[in-house]
Amino acid sequence: MAIGVIDSARGVLHSARARTHGLELDELLDSLERELRAALEQCPDAKAIGLGIPSTIDRERGYAISSVNLPIIDVPIRDLIGERLGLPTFIDNDANVAALAEHRLGAARDTENAVMLTLGTGIGGGLILGRQIYRGKNGAGAELGHIVIDYNGPRCQGNCPNYGCVEALASGTALGREGRLAAEEHPDSALGRMHAEGTEIDGKVVTEAALAGDAIAVGVVETIGKRLGVAFASLANIFGPDMIVIGGGASAAGDLLLDPARAVLRERALPPMNETPVVMAELGPDAGMIGAGLMALEEAEGAA
Amino acid sequence: MAIGVIDSARGVLHSARARTHGLELDELLDSLERELRAALEQCPDAKAIGLGIPSTIDRERGYAISSVNLPIIDVPIRDLIGERLGLPTFIDNDANVAALAEHRLGAARDTENAVMLTLGTGIGGGLILGRQIYRGKNGAGAELGHIVIDYNGPRCQGNCPNYGCVEALASGTALGREGRLAAEEHPDSALGRMHAEGTEIDGKVVTEAALAGDAIAVGVVETIGKRLGVAFASLANIFGPDMIVIGGGASAAGDLLLDPARAVLRERALPPMNETPVVMAELGPDAGMIGAGLMALEEAEGAA
Numbered sequence: 145m146a147i148g149v150i151d152s153a154r155g156v157l158h159s160a161r162a163r164t165h166g167l168e169l170d171e172l173l174d175s176l177e178r179e180l181r182a183a184l185e186q187c188p189d190a191k192a193i194g195l196g197i198p199s200t201i202d203r204e205r206g207y208a209i210s211s212v213n214l215p216i217i218d219v220p221i222r223d224l225i226g227e228r229l230g231l232p233t234f235i236d237n238d239a240n241v242a243a244l245a246e247h248r249l250g251a252a253r254d255t256e257n258a259v260m261l262t263l264g265t266g267i268g269g270g271l272i273l274g275r276q277i278y279r280g281k282n283g284a285g286a287e288l289g290h291i292v293i294d295y296n297g298p299r300c301q302g303n304c305p306n307y308g309c310v311e312a313l314a315s316g317t318a319l320g321r322e323g324r325l326a327a328e329e330h331p332d333s334a335l336g337r338m339h340a341e342g343t344e345i346d347g348k349v350v351t352e353a354a355l356a357g358d359a360i361a362v363g364v365v366e367t368i369g370k371r372l373g374v375a376f377a378s379l380a381n382i383f384g385p386d387m388i389v390i391g392g393g394a395s396a397a398g399d400l401l402l403d404p405a406r407a408v409l410r411e412r413a414l415p416p417m418n419e420t421p422v423v424m425a426e427l428g429p430d431a432g433m434i435g436a437g438l439m440a441l442e443e444a445e446g447a448a
Numbered sequence: 449m450a451i452g453v454i455d456s457a458r459g460v461l462h463s464a465r466a467r468t469h470g471l472e473l474d475e476l477l478d479s480l481e482r483e484l485r486a487a488l489e490q491c492p493d494a495k496a497i498g499l500g501i502p503s504t505i506d507r508e509r510g511y512a513i514s515s516v517n518l519p520i521i522d523v524p525i526r527d528l529i530g531e532r533l534g535l536p537t538f539i540d541n542d543a544n545v546a547a548l549a550e551h552r553l554g555a556a557r558d559t560e561n562a563v564m565l566t567l568g569t570g571i572g573g574g575l576i577l578g579r580q581i582y583r584g585k586n587g588a589g590a591e592l593g594h595i596v597i598d599y600n601g602p603r604c605q606g607n608c609p610n611y612g613c614v615e616a617l618a619s620g621t622a623l624g625r626e627g628r629l630a631a632e633e634h635p636d637s638a639l640g641r642m643h644a645e646g647t648e649i650d651g652k653v654v655t656e657a658a659l660a661g662d663a664i665a666v667g668v669v670e671t672i673g674k675r676l677g678v679a680f681a682s683l684a685n686i687f688g689p690d691m692i693v694i695g696g697g698a699s700a701a702g703d704l705l706l707d708p709a710r711a712v713l714r715e716r717a718l719p720p721m722n723e724t725p726v727v728m729a730e731l732g733p734d735a736g737m738i739g740a741g742l743m744a745l746e747e748a749e750g751a752a
Contacts, residue, residue, distance in 0.1 A: 200720070210719075257584060269686075273577060280561060280688025280721075287718055291682040293599045295675070306681060306716040371599070377610060378595040382573075382686070384584025412610040414591055415514075416504070417584075 146430060147179040149187040150437035154249055158186040159433060169215045177228050184229070193225060193233040194440025196241035196432045201283035206235060234443045240277045240286065241435030242427075243270025246389050248438050250426035255386035259379050260425070261288055261372075263394035266301060267311040273383075277439075289315065293374045310375040314368050316347035316394030322364045323350035333360035351397045362400060369401040373408025380409060380417040391425030398424065450734060451483040453491040454741035458553055462490040463737060473519045481532050488533065497529060497537040498744025500545035500736045505587035510539060538747045544581045544590065545739030546731075547574025550693050552742050554730035559690035563683050564729070565592055565676075567698035570605060571615040577687075581743075593619065597678045614679040618672050620651035620698030626668045627654035637664035655701045666704060673705045677712025684713060684721040695729030702728065 148159035162179050164172055176195075184190050199211035206222025208214075226233035243252075243260040252258035256275060262268035269288025271278040278286060289311035290304055297308025301317060312318065323346070327339035335353050339345050353361035376388055388409075395401060402422055410418050427434060452463035466483050468476055480499075488494050503515035510526025512518075530537035547556075547564040556562035560579060566572035573592025575582040582590060593615035594608055601612020605621060616622065627650070631643035639657050643649050657665035680692055699705060706726055714722050731738060 271686075273582065278577065278687075281690055283688075286688070287685040287721070290685040290718055291595070292597055292678050292716075295597045295678040304718055305722075306718075374596050374599040378682070381591040381594040382575075383582075384587075384590070386585055412596075414594055414608055414610075417591070418609075 145176065145179070146433035147183050148430070148433045148437060149183050149190065150434060150441070152441065154434075154438065156430070156434065158183055159430065164214065167215070169219065172214065173221075173224060173228075176225065180225070180229055184231075190231060192440040192444040193229060193231050194241070194436035194438070194443075195221065195225065195233065195235045196238040196436035196439070197221065197235060198238045201235055201237050201279075203236065203279070203283050206233075208235065232440075232444055234440045236277065236436070236439050237279075237283055237286075238432045238436075239268040239270045240279065240283075241270075241439050242268075242391070242431040243272050243389075243435070244277055244438055245427050245431040245435030246270075246391070246425050247272040247275070249434065250431065251389045251423050252387060257383055257385045258387050258389055259288070259383055259385045260389040260391065261375075262392035262425075263314075263372075263390065264316050264392045265394075266317070267315045268392070271383075288375075288379065291375055291378060293371060293378070310371065314371040314375065316392075318371075319347035319350050319364065319368050319394060320345060322367055323347070323353075323361065326360050326364045330360045334358035335361045335364075347394050348396075351394070354397050354400050365397045365400045366404045369404035370408050372401070373405035374412065376405055376409040376420070376422060377412035377418070380413040380420040384417050385420060387421045387423055389423055389425050391428075391431060393429075395424065449480065449483070450737035451487050452734070452737045452741060453487050453494065454738060454745070456745065458738075458742065460734070460738065462487055463734065468518065471519070473523065476518065477525075477528060477532075480529065484529070484533055488535075494535060496744040496748040497533060497535050498545070498740035498742070498747075499525065499529065499537065499539045500542040500740035500743070501525065501539060502542045505539055505541050505583075507540065507583070507587050510537075512539065536744075536748055538744045540581065540740070540743050541583075541587055541590075542736045542740075543572035543574045544583065544587075545743050546572075546695070546735040547576050547693075547739070548581055548742055549731050549735045549739030550574075550695070550729050551576040551579070553738065554735065555693045555727045556691060561687055561689045562691050562693055563592065563687055563689045564693040564695065565679075566696035566729075567618075567676075567694065568620050568696040569698075570621070571619050572696070575687075592679075592683065595679055595682060597675060597682070614675065618675040618679065620696075622675075623651035623654050623668065623672050623698060624649060626671055627651070627657075627665065630664050630668045634664045638662035639665045639668075651698050652700075655698070658701050658704050669701045669704045670708045673708035674712050676705070677709035678716065680709055680713040680724070680726060681716035681722070684717040684724040688721050689724060691725045691727055693727055693729050695732075695735060697733075699728065 149157040199208040208216045258272045260270040267289030269286045271286045290309045294308035300309040300312040327335040354365045453461040503512040512520045562576045564574040571593030573590045575590045594613045598612035604613040604616040631639040634640045658669045
């Protein structure tokens with residue numbers, strides 16, 4: 145987890161990271177409390193705490209409901225943390241607050257409606273509609289990685305029971321899988337030689353090989369980019385957004401990935417939505433931390 | 449076109465229909481003016497006019513921008529009609545105002561967020577988010593028929609350059625196409641006999657045969673329903689809506705169509721979005737007319 149302090153001018157005064165992998169719920173809460181106390185020592189006049197949690201959220205009750213990667217089932221985390229730290233506490237989904245940060249301070253500044261996709265092991269989504277986070281019922285929704293692009297396609301990942309989701313076909317995991325297949329088919333390529341030498345071919349390796357100029361890796365990145373473009377076309381037709389913002393580690397190939405996606409969006413979406421700009425996120429891995437702080441700041445100001 | 453008068457208690461005082469098929473723009477505007485004058489004679493104290501137009505709309509400038517079925521390219525229709533009739537005039541997309549009507553008076557009453565699909569020759573879409581019509585940039589967007597469910601699928605219809613849209617695979621047109629194939633494959637079925645006797649097998653014929661109990665026609669309706677269900681799963685994952693509302697002539701098979709769609713939604717969407725209710729629209733073919741009036745009423749009240 146990332147912990148930070150932001151001020152009312154949206155400046156980041158302090159930031160830190162802590163491991164959460166493998167922790168039980170009690171340990172997770174203790175670690176969160178410890179890190180928050182350390183952050184608050186840097187900033188004794190803090191007014192509020194914002195938490196961005198990779199979980200479905202019931203904002204009304206302040207509960208984290210369920211999470212793929214954390215030991216969370218129906219935890220009243222807003223009140224637990226608020227009581228331990230003695231500050232007003234606000235919670236939201238981590239992808240939602242990352243999208244908020246990109247809207248307030250990053251790539252989507254000054255837009256009315258923006259769609260954000262975070263490409264990593266999976267594909268996360270965030271929606272800013274009418275300049276506010278769109279949450280759907282119980283803070284669920286905006287699961288933009290789980291729109292189907294091929295209903296006869298492969299089973300999706302993790303707890304998703306669907307088939308042919310864009311996450312199944314165009315996430316960092318899919319990039320690695322397609323890269324391994326290409327490495328086996330093309331043993332003379334840079335990717336093929338790394339594979340033969342025992343390097344584990346994952347999304348990061350494929351991206352690096354593509355950026356270094358390996359034509360086979362470039363082709364794999366293009367294949368994934370075209371699939372992303374199909375999802376962009378659906379999202380553009382649905383939202384008529386001002387822009388689509390792409391973040392996350394698996395977007396590191398940049399235009400090698402996004403240019404093929406943009407071409408598919410231009411070809412496939414209805415006019416004028418086919419002209420929707422696709423831009424890279426600007427805030428990097430700190431977007432979630434910054435957005436959690438912004439969310440708390442805005443909620444505290446709105447409540448004041 | 450449908451023309452009506454509604455009062456501030458949302459009652460329909462008068463309604464009429466007029467042909468627009470084949471008219472040039474001038475004839476269309478003249479016909480619209482004539483019908484509106486006839487309606488206003490029934491209601492001399494009318495305060496505003498609302499138009500729901502099957503077109504992309506620039507609400508700020510009051511222009512109808514382009515339409516698949518009407519001879520409209522960049523027509524300043526709000527001001528043209530407002531000046532001819534001497535009343536404040538408001539315009540919006542027809543599917544948007546139909547969704548508004550279902551939200552204010554129909555199946556989606558009291559919901560916060562509702563997704564509406566209108567099944568006909570094509571598939572239209574309307575979004576009510578935060579109890580308001582979601583319009584996207586320039587009133588484009590909410591083209592929910594043009595989300596892809598099979599990116600290797602068949603070319604879509606009309607002016608859509610995409611492949612494998614839900615409109616291409618699950619509209620009334622697709623229902624007829626699958627029905628013809630099934631009729632040829634099963635000459636002994638009721639559908640097959642009608643086909644052999646020269647009946648043109650379209651979506652309406654397939655629906656009627658299914659409702660009359662022909663097993664082959666029921667199977668065709670199920671196939672289309674399952675494809676709809678794939679789109680429902682994507683929309684549920686995106687919006688976490690309170691409900692999905694289905695209207696339009698091609699939904700006449702009712703639960704024969706929607707039960708297979710609901711089953712796919714339950715199986716494929718992420719929890720808790722897989723529990724999204726799917727309900728039939730309540731206002732029928734007048735939803736657009738009623739919604740145009742409601743839109744004008746709300747805009748006029750908001751402006752007052």
